[in-house]
Amino acid sequence: MAKKILIVDDEVHIKMLLEQTLEELEDEYDVELFTASDGEEGLAFIRSEHPDLVFLDIMMPKLNGYEVCRVVMEDQSLQGVKIILLTAKGQEVDRKQGLELGARMYMTKPFDPDEILKVSKDMLGL
């Protein structure tokens, strides 16, 4: 079955960047890419599609990344969903909060596309 990666970010360019970066995986492996533009949309997708990996921005309209992360982690049926928080907030408290909520990783912007690729592969076991 194809592995699903979801990108949730309200910044169109960042979304595009991540999409284009991860397209490489789509070409090489059995991976499908999806995007969402805000927290609500992202959460709805996670609930319906159970993606394997989610790149989740923190500062988003409607529902922020922390909240999405919390809901996902509390939902027993969503246990296999790995979340990588991706944010421009570089404060120490943010990092701690994110990890306490159960995110697998906390990556700060600007990020290296190669690193995104590598982390994705690691997380998906590719």
Place this chain on the structure above:
Amino acid sequence: MRSLSIFKKTGILAVALFGVVALLTSALAAYMLHDRMVAEYVSKGTAIAQSIAGASQEILLNRDSATVQAMIDQYLEIEGVAYVFVRDGDRTVVSHTFVPEMPPRLATLAEPEDGVRVTQVTVESLGRVIDVGVPVLAGVAGHVHVGMSKELIKRYFWATVVRMQALLFATLLACVGILFVVTRRISRPLQQLTEYADRLASRDFSADIELTSRDEVGHLGRTMRSMARELARLFSDMESEVEKATGELREHMVYLSAIIDNLADGLLVISPAGAVSVVNPAMREFFGLGDKDYSGFAAADVFPVEVADLARAIRSCEGVIQSAEIPLPQGRTGMAVGSSILVADPVARCLGGVVLVRDITREKALDQLKTDFISTVSHELRTPMTSILGFARLIGKKLDTAVLPALDENPEASRMAAQVADNVEIIVTEARRLTDLINDVLDIAKMEAGEIVWHDRAVFMGEVMHQAADATRGLWSAKGIEVVIHAEADLPPVRGDHARLVQVLVNLISNAVKFASRGPVTCRAHLDRAQVLVSVADHGPGIPESSMGEIFDKFKQVGDTLTEKPAGTGLGLPICRQIVERHGGRIWVESEMGEGSVFFFSIPALVPRTDTQDMDAACRAVLPEPDSAMLVRLSEDRNLPPLILVVDDDPILGAYFTELFEGNGFRVMVAADGEQAVVMARDHLPGLITMDLMMPGMDGRTAIRCLRHNPFTRHIPVLVLSALSESATPGCDVALTKPVDDGRLVEVVRALLLRKDVRHSCLVLGGLEDVTVEGLTVVCPDDTTFCPPQQIWSHVERGFRGLVLIPAELAEKIDIDLLARAPGVTVIIMPARSGWEKTI
């Protein structure tokens, strides 16, 4: 009064003396008078008697008694003559003057044979009488007796005594009178002086004294008067001084209390016993205390618990300055700072403590604003940077992978595409520089705002230096400059944030590499007076002395900013300074133009804790007693790859690490808890242990402690992998926070396995024949030396560190206590040969 008392005393003395003198003189006079009169009466009587005797010789012979009678009657008229009688030779009284007859006592008087005879006789009617008997013609014609009355003498005598006494008494009276007058005259000025002195004593300096006498008393009075004037002057001077001082004091007190009352900060003074002594109006307002006097109240009864706790901490002058953020009424926030009041003079004593409370609501709000600003800027700058950098990289990548190969046919287009690729690379580089700048600006802003969370633990500077060198490898290897690291062996750790200290060294090394014209860049670390002193020396152009102070300021770089292109953000050194100073250290530079620069920083060393030899109870439960024999239980091929013991209670993570490490060419064993880890480490002596901290049963920290207690596992590097990295883990070599980047983890593992200072050396006393070498190679995979017992000390003096194995039969030849005290040396006595062989 006083005069009377003087008079009384002198009077009694005078009377007594006078009385004695009077009695003695009158007695003497009376005695002399009596004596004199008796003698006179005797001679008078004798003269009378002899005259009668001379005149009456013939008459007596003629027996003419009438003539005799007429003659003696005449003598009776003479004063003092009591009687006269004459006896003839036959002792018959011829005539006498007695009326009517002679007392019989006189008739019995003996007659003197020759010469005069004086006899004292008491006669009834005449009293005491001196009888003078004189013979007439040697007694032949008879005898004449004249009686002289002694009663008369007695009368004279008493009359004289009485008159004398009367005279003396009169004299005495006169004397007493004179004495009285004299004493009065003497005592009057004395009394005046006394009264004067009394008034002076009661501080009545208006009193005066009239003195006319020129004697001692007058002199005394005058002296007293001048003394009084002097005293009065002194008193008035003193009074005005005191008044002045009091005034000043009052003014000062008013000034001080005005300061205290007008302090915007709340002030509370606590006595050493914990009672409130001063509360200023601001403090009252902060805690709504009103006007009530709270002096003497316990601080805990008046103030909230936070203030009371602070007060308790400082009042006995034992602690240091303490501060705490405390909630104030109406949702405001206060910052309370407490310090002790210590007085050094005249004797050091503690007067309690003082707590200052400042309303920092506004500051907090500003702080929050700053934090928010940093956060926002961070976000707003990072987001576009992410796009720029990310897309530039993607473009570059796609050019390389898709466009350039497709243009192989068209050299022009391919040249253009290559140029585009170069340009994109420039965009990437510049974007990276911009990102670095943003990161540095945010970093320093966060440090200044106190936004950084520091992960303090024991940090080994040698490790920091190696990591920093590794992190900057790309930079220095590209420039062909070598980085040399000299870390003093046994350098004590410092307490600090490992990552931040690495950041400092990365900054210093990359600066050095950047400016150096030739290699090497030398990093040194050594202990200097309880400070770990680190230096980074380069062979760069050097820094002019005028700039040395500035380079640690923000946005300052050496060189002419108009002509020389800055080679960095200019924030590296200020960040270094912030970090070093936060660790209680100091950073500075020494430089010589044209020779190079040396950057130094020093951080206080952690005082090494004395390693207690007794194991924790928990450790002892796992490892009963260190059994020397077990060290040679194993016999393995030393060419096997290094063994890593993974300790994690999560089986999935265990499997994950196994896969990761095995994939990198290591052997792996997994332990699920601390207890298992300690036993497995002992039995298999891995080259490295990765340790989770939170585990059921024995946790990671205890396990590390046990490992460090066992001489065989003490040297094994421990890498802590935990989700909690905030708290320091004593005894671990490196700590990484989960989730861990795989590449970095493998890198750290390799570094630890290769680290020279953790290599385990063994020194075996005796020759090869004494021990079996095969087993030892497991314990001491790197370095085993055999030496005769007498040479052990020269090895230790040369700085040998590691295990010293001593066969039991050689143990007596060595001072084992002394050996065990040598730094870095662990002594193990191996069982006797028989036991030794059995275990193999």
